[in-house]
Amino acid sequence: MRWNKVFSKTGLLAVMLVVIGIGIFFYERQYCGAEQPARYETQQLRQVITVDSKTSRTIMWQTAAPESDAWVEYRLQGGQDIQKAAAQGKEFATDSGTVYQQSVTLTGLEPASVYEYRAGSGKEFSDWHTLQTDGGGAFSALIFGDSQSLDYNVWRQTASAAYANDKAAAFFINMGDLVDNGEQYSQWRSWFRGAAGLLPQIPVAPISGNHENYSLQWKPYKGDLYLTLFDLPLNGPEGLQKQAYSYDYGEVHFAVIDTQLEELKDWQPDLVARQVKWLENDLADSNKKWKVVLVHRSLFRYQDGKPNELGAALLPVLDRSNVDVVFSAHIHTYGRTAPFKNGNVAGQGTVYISSGRSGDKTWAGSRAKPQEVVFDNVLDQPNYMKLTADSHKLTVTSLKQDGKLIDTMTLTK
Ligand SMILES: [Fe+2]
Known part of the structure; x- marks a missing residue:
């Protein structure tokens, strides 16, 4: 009798866990999974100086394989208006094998502003990073x-x-x-x-x-x-x-x-x-x-x-x-x-x-x-x-x- 009670409680708990697990699976699939592409892995992500840092900035990074649809998205920090610039791919031989590199120069930026940018390829993208333009002052x-x-x-x-x-x-x-x-x-x-x-x-x-x-x-x-x-x-x-x-x-x-x-x-x-x-x-x-x-x-x-x-x-x-x-x-x-x-x-x-x-x-x-x-x-x-x-x-x-x-x-x- 005692063992039966224990068994029935354990069985009930197991059934509840299965039901919760199925619920989480379907919730994530519907509301999260479809909206979250795989995270884009950039290597050596870097900003490079331009002639005029008030309005432009070069972004470069390496990738594990050649990519034909690499880009940078950017926006004023906290803003909704996202702009996109296509990156130019390049591959070159080194003593460590072929290296795949992407580069894009953002132009037309607003001086004295804080932007956010992220690198991407296809539908994948990296985390946002900040980018600050020159205000001409101190x-x-x-x-x-x-x-x-x-x-x-x-x-x-x-x-x-x-x-x-x-x-x-x-x-x-x-x-x-x-x-x-x-x-x-x-x-x-x-x-x-x-x-x-x-x-x-x-x-x-x-x-x-x-x-x-x-x-x-x-x-x-x-x-x-x-x-x-x-x-x-x-x-x-x-x-x-x-x-x-x-x-x-x-x-x-x-x-x-x-x-x-x-x-x-x-x-x-x-x-x-x-x-x-x-x-x-x-x-x-x-x-x-x-x-x-x-x-x-x-x-x-x-x-x-x-x-x-x-x-x-x-x-x-x-x-x-x-x-x-x-x-x-x-x-x-x-x-x-x-x-x-x-x-x-x-x-x-x-x-x-x-x-x-x-x-x-x-x-x-x-x-x-x-x-x-x-x-x-x-x-x-x-x-x-x-x-x-x-x-x-x-x-x-x-x-x-x-x-x-x-x-x-x-x-x-
Ligand atoms: Fe030297």
């Missing part, structure tokens, strides 16, 4: 020295710490030598993984370094992989597009110069001369309050601080064009000069900043150049910089990965 940007690493977790930690310290950063610059070997795709995967906390949210503005121009055999290499992975502005000199380019953000004009004269001499023997001419015109055409030039290699010799071949070619243009700050990289140490012009420190002119390192590669033998008023070889931990600018003030703050202050510099006009 902003901040993060700047990272060489991220090439044996362990790209170090780059990830630096990038994450910097973004956590400045969640309002509008974009980030990587000063070149993003990876140790520019032709090895697994390193690019590691680099993208390291920046995955930033790239879907804010655009990257990269610069090519010498390590982007090394082949798998450590021979000079044209840097095709770097140039393919970032659809950068095409406003550089003819034949050198994306290697050199320029863009505006807020009150600042940024110009990027390719300094790989050694690695590229077989293909581009006149690399520097062509860029010098372009740079002078580019800077003259800008009416922005501040002018910033970005180079991977320093314009000065390490030994004595005198201009090297690059410096001899570029310094006259920088002086004539009243460039405010030149950032360089390559030596993995931080250094800042006082402003100087025509070789004279007279309280005005251009400030030269060696940006340090965001990865794990250090150079213990580096020494301060005579003209550097602040120097730190950042052996203890990586560093990053934060640039803030408005119409009257430009500030560069250099911090170590843990947030410890190295240096801060403010220019006013």
